[in-house]
Amino acid sequence: xxxDSVITLENDVNCLLLEKVEYxxxxxxxAVVLNEEEEPSDEYVxxxxxxxxxxxxxxxxxxxxLFSSLIQLFTTKIDEFVDNxxxxx
Numbered sequence: 001x002x003x004d005s006v007i008t009l010e011n012d013v014n015c016l017l018l019e020k021v022e023y024x025x026x027x028x029x030x031a032v033v034l035n036e037e038e039e040p041s042d043e044y045v046x047x048x049x050x051x052x053x054x055x056x057x058x059x060x061x062x063x064x065x066l067f068s069s070l071i072q073l074f075t076t077k078i079d080e081f082v083d084n085x086x087x088x089x
Contacts, residue, residue: 001029001049001056009058015047016040021073028061030074046070 001007003017015031022028027049032040046067047058061067 001027001058003029006034007031007058014038015045017047019074021070023070023073028070028073029058030070046074 001017001020003020006014006016008014014034016034017029017031019030020027021030029047029049031045031047033043033045035041046061048061050057050059061070
């Protein structure tokens with residue numbers, strides 16, 4: 001799975017993968033749910049990537065403590081990205 005790609009969940013909901021972090025040897029993605037017009041909604045979710053039998057799956061992060069730790073990692077990563085933007089933007 002790659003950032004900037006769209007995944008379709010089992011319930012036919014599409015999500016755009018916005019950012020990826022590695023935490024405790026697992027990959028996690030911050031995603032935005034796309035509405036019926038395929039535009040970003042105001043609903044965000046964090047997924048854990050699961051690879052089984054050469055297939056990729058996602059599992060929504062429900063654990064509050066893990067979610068909090070991941071939000072901090074995503075925030076740090078975004079802050080670093082913003083800090084490295086060219087000055088003329």
